[in-house]
Amino acid sequence: MRRFGQMIRLKPGCEQDYIKYHADVWPGVLTKIKECNISNYSIYVKGNTLFSYFEYTGDNFEGDMRTMAADEETQRWWDVVKPLMEPLEDRKEGEFWADMQEIFHID
DSSP states (O other): OEEEEEEEEEOTTOHHHHHHHHTTOOHHHHHHHHHTTEEEEEEEEETTEEEEEEEEOSSOHHHHHHHHHHOHHHHHHHHHHGGGEEOOTTOOTTOSSEEOOOOOOOO
16 A cells, blocks of 8 residues: 655635535546545645645556546546646646655554
């Protein structure tokens, strides 16, 4: 199992829309997340900063992420929520949400 922490910002004035959409995530999107071996997924907001945490339990993360990205309902969901966000300037090339380095964990 791999743990992920990620960050991104919301565009000014988009906080309430983003929160509203995530109060009622489309069922097909939730199903695809689970099918792609993601569990224990949370998104937190403070001001215009988002932090996400999830656990990946599969054995081919890149392949599962390609599967998720190819899903039509997930693409439509992203078409709704991605315009509300602006990636961090210091993210790695190819990232939308910026991956964070885990420096401490205790079970």
